[in-house]
Amino acid sequence: MNPENILEIKNLSVKFPVTGGLFLRKVAEIEAVDDISFDIRRGETLGLVGESGCGKSTVGKAILNILKFASPDVAIGGSLFFNSDYGEIDLLKLNRNEMRKYRKNIQMIFQDPYSSLNARLSVGQIIEEPLLYHTKMNKSERREKVAWLLDKVGLQAEQSKRYPHEFSGGQRQRIGIARALSTNPKLIIADEPVSALDVSIQAQVINLLQDLQSEFDLSVLFIAHDLSVVEHISSRIAVMYLGKIFELGIGKEIYHHPNHPYSKALLSAVPLPNPKYRDKERIILEGDVPTPLNKPSGCVFRNRCPIAKPECANFIPVLEKKTGEQYAACPYTKYDKVSA
Amino acid sequence: MSENSKNYKNPDGSNLTDSSSKIETKIEGNDNKKDVSTSIFKKRWKKFKTLKRGYYSFIIILILYALSFILPLLVNKDALIVQYEGDYYFPVFSYYAAEKFGQDIPGEANYRLLNEKFKNDDSDNWVLMPLYPYGPNQNLLDELEGSPPHPPSIGHICGTDDRARDVFARLLYGFNISLSFAILVTIVSYTIGTMVGSALGYYGGKVDIFGQRLIEIWATLPFLYTIIIVSSIVQPNFILLVFVLNLFWWIGITYYIRGEFYREKAREYVSAAVSMGAKNRTIILKHILPNSLTPIISFAPFAVVGGIASLVALDYLGFGLPPPTPSWGQLMNQGLSNINYWWLVTFPLIAMFLSLLSIVFIGEAVREAFDPKIYSRLR
Numbered sequence: 001m002n003p004e005n006i007l008e009i010k011n012l013s014v015k016f017p018v019t020g021g022l023f024l025r026k027v028a029e030i031e032a033v034d035d036i037s038f039d040i041r042r043g044e045t046l047g048l049v050g051e052s053g054c055g056k057s058t059v060g061k062a063i064l065n066i067l068k069f070a071s072p073d074v075a076i077g078g079s080l081f082f083n084s085d086y087g088e089i090d091l092l093k094l095n096r097n098e099m100r101k102y103r104k105n106i107q108m109i110f111q112d113p114y115s116s117l118n119a120r121l122s123v124g125q126i127i128e129e130p131l132l133y134h135t136k137m138n139k140s141e142r143r144e145k146v147a148w149l150l151d152k153v154g155l156q157a158e159q160s161k162r163y164p165h166e167f168s169g170g171q172r173q174r175i176g177i178a179r180a181l182s183t184n185p186k187l188i189i190a191d192e193p194v195s196a197l198d199v200s201i202q203a204q205v206i207n208l209l210q211d212l213q214s215e216f217d218l219s220v221l222f223i224a225h226d227l228s229v230v231e232h233i234s235s236r237i238a239v240m241y242l243g244k245i246f247e248l249g250i251g252k253e254i255y256h257h258p259n260h261p262y263s264k265a266l267l268s269a270v271p272l273p274n275p276k277y278r279d280k281e282r283i284i285l286e287g288d289v290p291t292p293l294n295k296p297s298g299c300v301f302r303n304r305c306p307i308a309k310p311e312c313a314n315f316i317p318v319l320e321k322k323t324g325e326q327y328a329a330c331p332y333t334k335y336d337k338v339s340a
Numbered sequence: 341m342s343e344n345s346k347n348y349k350n351p352d353g354s355n356l357t358d359s360s361s362k363i364e365t366k367i368e369g370n371d372n373k374k375d376v377s378t379s380i381f382k383k384r385w386k387k388f389k390t391l392k393r394g395y396y397s398f399i400i401i402l403i404l405y406a407l408s409f410i411l412p413l414l415v416n417k418d419a420l421i422v423q424y425e426g427d428y429y430f431p432v433f434s435y436y437a438a439e440k441f442g443q444d445i446p447g448e449a450n451y452r453l454l455n456e457k458f459k460n461d462d463s464d465n466w467v468l469m470p471l472y473p474y475g476p477n478q479n480l481l482d483e484l485e486g487s488p489p490h491p492p493s494i495g496h497i498c499g500t501d502d503r504a505r506d507v508f509a510r511l512l513y514g515f516n517i518s519l520s521f522a523i524l525v526t527i528v529s530y531t532i533g534t535m536v537g538s539a540l541g542y543y544g545g546k547v548d549i550f551g552q553r554l555i556e557i558w559a560t561l562p563f564l565y566t567i568i569i570v571s572s573i574v575q576p577n578f579i580l581l582v583f584v585l586n587l588f589w590w591i592g593i594t595y596y597i598r599g600e601f602y603r604e605k606a607r608e609y610v611s612a613a614v615s616m617g618a619k620n621r622t623i624i625l626k627h628i629l630p631n632s633l634t635p636i637i638s639f640a641p642f643a644v645v646g647g648i649a650s651l652v653a654l655d656y657l658g659f660g661l662p663p664p665t666p667s668w669g670q671l672m673n674q675g676l677s678n679i680n681y682w683w684l685v686t687f688p689l690i691a692m693f694l695s696l697l698s699i700v701f702i703g704e705a706v707r708e709a710f711d712p713k714i715y716s717r718l719r
Contacts, residue, residue, distance in 0.1 A: 064615045070606060072545060096614075103617040116608035119380055120630040133617040163379055179612075 001081045001088055006187050006219040007040040007063065011078035013243075014058050016071060018293070026073075030292045032058040034243035034300075035078070037319075040187065042083075045213065045220040047234030047251060049227055049266070051289060055243040056223045057111070060189040063221070064108055065091055065099050082106070084186070104134035104183035111192040113172035117164040123150075123175055124160030130183045149178040152215075153208060170201035174208065181212065187219045194229060206233055227270045231255045236325075239263045242292060242300045248319060249326030259328035261305050299330070307332055387709040394705020397698035401519075408516035415509050417475035419451035421468040432470075452483070474506040476513040476666040489681045499683040501674050507683060510666035511691045517661070518668055518695070521582065522647025529586045530636055530643070533593035538632070540594065541601025542624055548598070555591055563588045571659040578661060585650060593639065600632035607631075634710055641703030645696050652692060668692055 001008050014033040017026040032055045040046050048056050061067050067074050080091040084105045091099065107130070110116035117126055127149055128142045137145065147157035153174040164172055173193060180188055190209065194202040210233060213220055224230045230237055230251070237254045239247040239262065247260040258264045265283040285304045290296055296303050302312040309332065319327040378386070389395050412432055413420065422429040424441050431451060438449040443457075455467040474480070474496070481504045484490050488504035498507035536555070540548045570576065570584055604610060605628065613627050648668075654660035655669025663670070668688050675685035 061611075066611050066614045069614045070611065100617040103615065106615075108612065108615045110608045110612055112608055116612050118609040118613075118627050118631070121626075122379070129613070129618070130616045165380065166378075176612075179616075 001083065002039070003083070004041055005039040005081075006042050006083050007221075008081040009039070009059075009063075009078070010037050010081065011035050012037070012059065012062060012080065013075075013077040014055070014062055014067065015075040015077075017073045017075070019073075028293055029075075031243055031295070032292060033062065036240075036243070036245045037078075038238055038245060038248055040219050040221055041236075042186075042219055043213075043217055044235045045222050045233050047230035047237040048221060048223045048240060049225060049230050049237060050240035052225060053289065053292075054240045056225075056240055057191050059240075060108065060191045060221060060223050063091065063187075063189055064103075064106060065094065065096070069096070082187075100133070104130065105185055106187045106189065107180035107183065107185040109173070109176050109180050109188060109190040109193045112196050113169050113176055114196070116176055117172055119164055121163075122160065123155075123162050123164065123167075126164070126175060127160070127179045127182055130179065134183045145182065146178075149182055152181065152212065153178045154204075168201075169197050170204060173197060173201075173205050177205075177208065177212070181216065184216065185218070187221070190220055190222045192224055193222075195224065195226065202229065209233065227255070227267060239266065242289060242295060244300055244329065245319065246301070246330070247326070247328045249322075249328075250324070253324065253326055257323075257326075259322045259326060259333050260330050261307050261333060262301050263328070265306075384709045388705055391705035391708050394701045394703075394708070397701040398705070401695070401698050401702065404515065405519055408512065408519070411512055411516060412470075414470050415472040415474070415476075415512050416470045417451065417473065417478045419455070419467045419469050422451065422454070422466075424465050472509065474509045476509045477505060477664050480504045480506065489678060489684060491681070492683050498687045499681070501671065501684060502678055507671065507687055510671060511668070511687060513666040514668045514671065514688075515691065515695065517578075517665065518648045518651055519644070521578065521651050522644040524582050525585050525589060525647040525650075526640055526643040528582065529589035530593055530640065532586065532590035534597050534629075534636065536590065537594035537597025538601050538624055538629065541598040542605060542620070542628065544602070544605075552598075555594060559588070559591050561588070567654065567659050575662055576654075576659060581651070581654065581660065585647070589643075593636065596635035596639070597632060600635060601628055604628045604631050638703070638707045638710055641699050641706060645699050645703070648692070648696060648699075 012033055013031065013035050016030045016032055018028040018030060019025060020027040034055075036059070038046070048059065050056050058067065062076060063080055067076065076092055078092065082089050082091050082102065082105070084102050086101070089102060091102065094102070121129075124143065124146050127146045131137050131142050131145060143160075146160050150157050150160060155171060155174055155178070159167075164175065167175065173196075176193075193209070194205050197205060206229060209220070209222075212218065220233075222230060222233055234251040236249060237247075237251045238245050239254070239258075239260065241262050247254060247258065247263045254263060255267065258267050261283075262285075265285050268281065268283045283306065285306075287304050290300065290303065296313070298313040298315055299305070299308075299317050302308040305312070317329040317331060319329050320331065322328050322333075388398075407414070412418075416432060418431040420430070420432055422431060422436075422441065429436060429440075431449065436449050438445045438447060441449050441454055443449050443454060445453075451467055451469060452473050455469055455473075458465045458467055480490075480496075480500060481488065484496075484500065484504060488500050489502050490496065490500040490504065492499040496506050496508065498511065501507055501510070536551070540551045566587065567576075567584055570580070574580065576584070610623060610627055613623050618627070651660060651667065652669035652672065655667040656673045657669075658673070660669055661667050668691065671684065671688040672692075675681075675688060678684050
């Protein structure tokens, strides 16, 4: 694998079984993630955007190898090559025990700052938990580290004795970030870390994440549905729809010149603060996202695509190079200069 | 609690607004460094204390139960200290024959008679009797006139039963036995039930499906028949009854714990623990279990009530503790067969009613303490 990459995702697919009947037989399959491949480079922030239910979070959880915990029957295919402290490793080949030693290299920031902290533990206990599993620090060393981490995320060391319910949403998310940072990870999966916060707090948390990223030399997979947030923080962006990656490239380029018809529609829906730009063309997609139980054949976007052709039903489009470093999974689209 | 709340004066003086404003002041006072942080348990304990009737019931039951362990020093036929011809004796702790103190009766010395004798003799010898100088199993036929049961009098405030034993002493000793039995049954059954329930809920899948079917089969065993069969083979004693009752009682709580584990397992903090590399044991004990205690804590007082009632029922039916044991059920059984002697019916019923009522009050306050809403009805 390329030493510049921290993680290489190859043909990842995740299928959840749907059970039914008296004996809970498998009656169908939901393909939450369908054969996707991308790399995360060292020190970059890769933004993963898409509508609710398109499989973004599943990708994050697959990387952390925690899907099997919640749903033991899930079928995961492909490979996830990770450049860990202990050398290259395919994370998907590891079981839960073998995975344990690599976990200090990959940590996650969760979406909901309310349910992701155990209400029965004090903040100090929450933040020191990864240290208990991955280091041999004694009590006073851990306390010191917790105080240092709390300071890094803009909280006070004295607050480590407090309990999560005594903090606001933004403060709780900072606690979650401190916990994720405690083992000096190389890769952080941020699963919609700001979507549960209000806008003023979102900016604080995003800026904190950016500062910490340069300070700790982190690679971040930033999962979000808010495009303006993703554009602000990401060096590259991947656009997902129904378990497929439709477009991948440099953040600014995708944001201003999307190639794929889905990205165009998605970006035209971003609210703009400047009224001068508001008269630009809005692309309104027709219909709803198809259920993952019954996807269209060929290109999964074809039933809503403004430029769909009859041939779209016959082949599954793959990511192909468009301009520079920009890839899109549609052969019929052109580089678009006018939008945004 | 912050200093702000101490100074807080409630304009209309109602309890309801008072406590809710206290909570608000608490949250605002977070920046105050002197302010002590509260865990959820402490918060609930604080709320529990505001529910006066449950809190006082809890205190009273706690004190009475603690006192009931030193009952031999308070209510006993044996003297605490005897000074006889220059030597000290402690009959509470050891057996002395009657001849030792110059009494002319067979067997153990009768310290009440000894006390009277020493007083009449005007000697240096003396006897220190407990507060209530009658034991639960002592036959008072020789000391009381008439035939048993004797009605309540100054000396015997609840009268005596059909074997001339003091009813008040028996009730007090019975309180300790009933409550100990109920608490032990609750602890053991909840421990087993929690372990089984958490295994079912945490591992899920086939473990859960087969485990639940086994539990359902087990639950169909009829409890009363099992007790009857067991007590027809061996004489039931305290430990055996706890064991037999626990064969069935652990089932109830497993359903709740299983459900709690299913729910909590899907929460993000558990995913976070897995992604940090926690082991199953840590996840169960450190993360999920402390968040799943609500059904245990809120059902426990009612399980204690059930335990007391079960022991009374078994004693009443004759499948309970062996005869000389002072049990409430046995007293009630006497009350039924001697229905004309009102004190044999009334006092055991009052004792049981008051104990069960105060434990129900405790349970009610515990439930309330776990409820985020404030109901004024219970205050």
